[in-house]
């Protein structure tokens with residue numbers, strides 16, 4: 001079922017608002033530059049919110065790649081809310097549905113939805129990037145995330161999502177005010193560390209759904225029609241999530257960049273949590289399991305032989 005009118009309007013605001021900030025920021029920064037402090041605060045918020053999504057929402061809450069102490073569980077879920085991609089329960093339900101139907105009928109955001117001709121792939125790229133947010137199939141939490149519905153802490157964080165999202169925008173404004181003591185400084189920080197940072201992280205997250213199912217290598221075997229790929233140019237900015245072919249081949253594995261020189265800061269953070277005894281039972285890569293899923297020859301071509309019924 002597609003979201004209702006109000007839901008679509010809210011989603012539109014969440015998609016277009018930060019993007020408008022990005023355009024405004026580029027326009028106002030032209031010739032005047034952006035302060036180093038703006039950049040540092042924006043990066044700090046990006047790293048916290050980004051890992052809230054990759055480590056918290058994704059590897060921990062969706063796939064159970066490790067166990068965490070209660071404060072860490074709550075902290076990771078709250079950090080994920082800072083990314084303004086919705087509360088943890090809806091996010092997890094949709095992502096589990098994506099894994100259940102990867103690139104087949106029922107996948108909420110497959111770029112192969114309209115076919116494999118160049119035009120259909122272009123349409124699929126746009127759909128899998130943002131189009132699905134407005135018209136894609138829903139994933140009922142009762143079916144896809146009953147474990148989170150039964151968790152009072154996660155329920156509470158989920159209810160607090162609008163407040164945490166507002167903090168994600170207003171905290172940079174206050175920080176800018178404290179640092180510079182001027183309204184202009186506060187507004188400039190709101191723009192860069194608030195709106196622009198949120199817009200960039202949105203598009204990086206959505207690129208894993210779109211680009212990482214269309215472009216890149218497939219060194220590992222995946223099930224059925226699943227066309228997830230490893231796309232190295234996004235490795236750093238996606239915090240290791242663009243090693244998406246390995247992730248679909250072994251979804252509960254806590255490390256996605258399993259080969260040499262494959263940057264994966266999310267796995268590094270999980271390792272630090274484990275060393276600090278905040279996390280346990282981490283599902284680190286098992287060499288035999290990884291090798292059993294490795295192809296003799298990695299597939300490189302983006303061509304595919306199927307179409308998904310719309």
Ligand SMILES: [Zn+2]
Pocket residue numbers: 098208209213228244248
């Ligand atoms: Zn995927």
Ligand SMILES: [Zn+2]
Pocket residue numbers: 058062063095099247251
């Ligand atoms: Zn996943």
